[in-house]
Amino acid sequence: xxxxxxxxxxxxxxxxxxxxxxxxxxxxxxxxxxxxxxxxxxxxxxxxxxxxxxxxxxxxxxxxxxxxxxxxxxxxxxxxxxxxxxxxxxxxxxxxxxxxxxxxxxxxxxxxxxxxxxxxxxxxxxxxxxxxxxxxxxxxxxxxxxxxxxxxxxxxxxxxxxxxxxxxxxxxxxxxxxxxxxxxxxxxxxxxxxxxxxxxxxxxxxxxxxxxxxxxxxxxxxxxxxxxxxxxxxxxxxxxxxxxxxxxxxxxxxxxxxxxxxxxxxxxxxxxxxxxxxxxxxxxxxxxxxx
Amino acid sequence: xxxxxxxxxxxxxxxxxxxxxxxxxxxxxxxxxxxxxxxxxxxxxxxxxxxxxxxxxxxxxxxxxxxxxxxxxxxxxxxxxxxxxxxxxxxxxxxxxxxxxxxxxxxxxxxxxxxxxxxxxxxxxxxxxxxxxxxxxxxxxxxxxxxxxxxxxxxxxxxxxxxxxxxxxxxxxxxxxxxxxxxxxxxxxxxxxxxxxxxxxxxxxxxxxxxxxxxxxxxxxxxxxxxxxxxxxxxxxxxxxxxxxxxxxxxxxxxxxxxxxxxxxxxxxxxxxxxxxxxxxxxxxxxxxxx
Numbered sequence: 001x002x003x004x005x006x007x008x009x010x011x012x013x014x015x016x017x018x019x020x021x022x023x024x025x026x027x028x029x030x031x032x033x034x035x036x037x038x039x040x041x042x043x044x045x046x047x048x049x050x051x052x053x054x055x056x057x058x059x060x061x062x063x064x065x066x067x068x069x070x071x072x073x074x075x076x077x078x079x080x081x082x083x084x085x086x087x088x089x090x091x092x093x094x095x096x097x098x099x100x101x102x103x104x105x106x107x108x109x110x111x112x113x114x115x116x117x118x119x120x121x122x123x124x125x126x127x128x129x130x131x132x133x134x135x136x137x138x139x140x141x142x143x144x145x146x147x148x149x150x151x152x153x154x155x156x157x158x159x160x161x162x163x164x165x166x167x168x169x170x171x172x173x174x175x176x177x178x179x180x181x182x183x184x185x186x187x188x189x190x191x192x193x194x195x196x197x198x199x200x201x202x203x204x205x206x207x208x209x210x211x212x213x214x215x216x217x218x219x220x221x222x223x224x225x226x227x228x229x230x231x232x233x234x235x236x237x238x239x240x241x242x243x244x245x246x247x248x249x250x251x252x253x254x255x256x257x258x259x260x261x262x263x264x265x266x267x268x269x270x271x272x273x274x275x276x277x278x279x280x281x282x283x284x285x286x287x288x289x290x291x
Numbered sequence: 292x293x294x295x296x297x298x299x300x301x302x303x304x305x306x307x308x309x310x311x312x313x314x315x316x317x318x319x320x321x322x323x324x325x326x327x328x329x330x331x332x333x334x335x336x337x338x339x340x341x342x343x344x345x346x347x348x349x350x351x352x353x354x355x356x357x358x359x360x361x362x363x364x365x366x367x368x369x370x371x372x373x374x375x376x377x378x379x380x381x382x383x384x385x386x387x388x389x390x391x392x393x394x395x396x397x398x399x400x401x402x403x404x405x406x407x408x409x410x411x412x413x414x415x416x417x418x419x420x421x422x423x424x425x426x427x428x429x430x431x432x433x434x435x436x437x438x439x440x441x442x443x444x445x446x447x448x449x450x451x452x453x454x455x456x457x458x459x460x461x462x463x464x465x466x467x468x469x470x471x472x473x474x475x476x477x478x479x480x481x482x483x484x485x486x487x488x489x490x491x492x493x494x495x496x497x498x499x500x501x502x503x504x505x506x507x508x509x510x511x512x513x514x515x516x517x518x519x520x521x522x523x524x525x526x527x528x529x530x531x532x533x534x535x536x537x538x539x540x541x542x543x544x545x546x547x548x549x550x551x552x553x554x555x556x557x558x559x560x561x562x563x564x565x566x567x568x569x570x571x572x573x574x575x576x577x578x579x580x581x582x
Contacts, residue, residue, distance in 0.1 A: 063527075064527055064530075064531035064532065065527055065529070066527070067361060067525075067526055067527045068525075070358060177529065179530070179531050181531050212513075212514065212517050212518055212519050212520070213513075213514035213517070215510065215520060215523065216507065216510040216511065216513065216514035216520075217514070219506065219507040219510065220507065222503075222504075222507065223503065223504035223507035223508070226503050226504070227503055228503050229503070229506060229507075230532070232506065232523070232525060233525070234358075234359075234523060234524070235358055236354075236355055236356055236357070236358050238356070238468065239355075239470070240355035240470050240472050241355065241521070
């Protein structure tokens with residue numbers, strides 16, 4: 001956690017609804033004093049931070065099974081005044097939530113976000129009497145199930161949604177893989193650097209000249225320094241087949257290393273924007289390496 | 292076009308509904324004799340080709356504004372017996388479609404796929420009296436508008452949908468950028484090679500060892516050969532922060548070059564699967580280079 005709390009509660013914008021995994025991530029990263037503020041889209045979260053109507057925000061960047069959250073990258077690409085100040089890793093455990101009194105054997109319908117349904121494929125296959133239906137998000141599905149109060153209908157969502165909407169947990173950890181993790185970026189209007197010598201990451205946006213070998217040459221200084229490239233994502237730059245590359249490197253915080261590296265990357269890139277250098281998040285027993 | 296037609300009509304599976312841009316792409320790639328067969332998901336298309344219930348399929352891989360279609364990559368990753376046999380580039384021009392007799396000034400609502408709405412942001416901003424509403428897809432929105440017959444409601448979709456559902460085109464080319472293009476892969480159960488000396492592309496799936504510099508070293512042979520890397524996409528491999536890389540290279544068809552290159556890539560990768568080598572598609576005045 002890299003943001004200083006100052007007595008009063010700290011408003012943190014997140015995408016989604018109360019009870020969502022993102023709200024759990026806000027509490028994990030900013031602590032119990034955080035005041036999570038739900039907004040509709042990733043764009044809304046970045047814009048709220050950019051114009052200063054909230055001091056910070058938290059957005060998902062990647063799920064270990066579903067992949068990158070491109071809406072977050074696109075929102076950051078559009079907001080040059082917003083920085084990544086930290087990351088947090090949230091294990092995703094799906095629960096089956098139903099109104100009080102519901103029994104597993106009576107369920108006819110279960111609803112959730114398509115990614116959550118896909119992550120619980122084995123449980124769904126083992127319960128063929130239960131029809132799976134797509135919903136806009138996990139917390140929203142839980143809210144609807146609670147409002148309806150029909151004991152044959154359940155939602156797949158996090159345990160936070162059970163608490164929020166007063167639902168019963170009929171089954172826990174119904175995801176196919178127990179090592180399902182979502183990674184989030186904390187964002188603010190000011191960059192903040194982690195302490196020298198601590199595990200850190202640096203996120204960058206680069207464009208390359210439109211010539212063969214340009215991406216290879218951009219990655220050269222990273223490989224030469226022996227650093228892990230923890231993320232490489234390309235997003236369209238507008239003109240057909242031109243891209244912004246989002247890079248993320250793991251390193252130990254060291255001002256000289258960072259200055260040298262950014263200099264070399266800047267020389268290889270057509271343009272380079274530093275999204276932020278921040279303390280690396282940890283999840284028990286896991287390491288992150290792309291290359 | 293690399294598929295031989297044999298008199299009878301040629302069934303080609305695509306994702307979506309009749310009247311969709313994908314159906315237009317099927318006709319563009321396979322010609323007027325193609326018999327486009329709509330399926331629900333990209334997975335369904337790949338599986339239908341894999342089990343031989345259709346001879347070939349066509350799937351979107353990338354839009355020049357919205358980016359990669361990860362559902363296509365994920366479906367191909369899951370189907371080792373399916374090959375990319377060609378590509379086709381379809382310019383995307385959005386039309387405003389309404390029931391006969393509708394007038395622009397009377398419109399209150401316009402519905403379409405979220406990506407189509409985002410690509411027509413300027414037109415929507417210039418018509419604040421018209422509310423934009425999200426629909427599942429462009430052709431489905433057109434079908435619903437036709438079924439309802441309400442002259443205050445319109446859909447944003449391609450001209451193919453106007454024909455299919457008997458709708459009037461109230462406005463043409465309402466997209467923000469006229470150079471909006473979607474790129475499609477043709478797929479089949481057998482690989483086919485383009486003629487020697489012709490412009491070609493090779494699509495590959497690679498995994499790399501989990502060490503710093505691995506991706507850099509994988510790109511080395513491509514840069515050394517002076518070839519354009521036209522696509523680099525990473526998709527989760529299951530275990531957290533392990534990825535499959537999807538690479539696409541542009542080259543002139545040459546068996547020796549290809550064999551040498553694949554040998555070098557195979558040595559740098561942990562695993563390498565060739566999705567296919569196929570004739571490069573063309574769109575007037577455009578070139579495709581990632582690096």
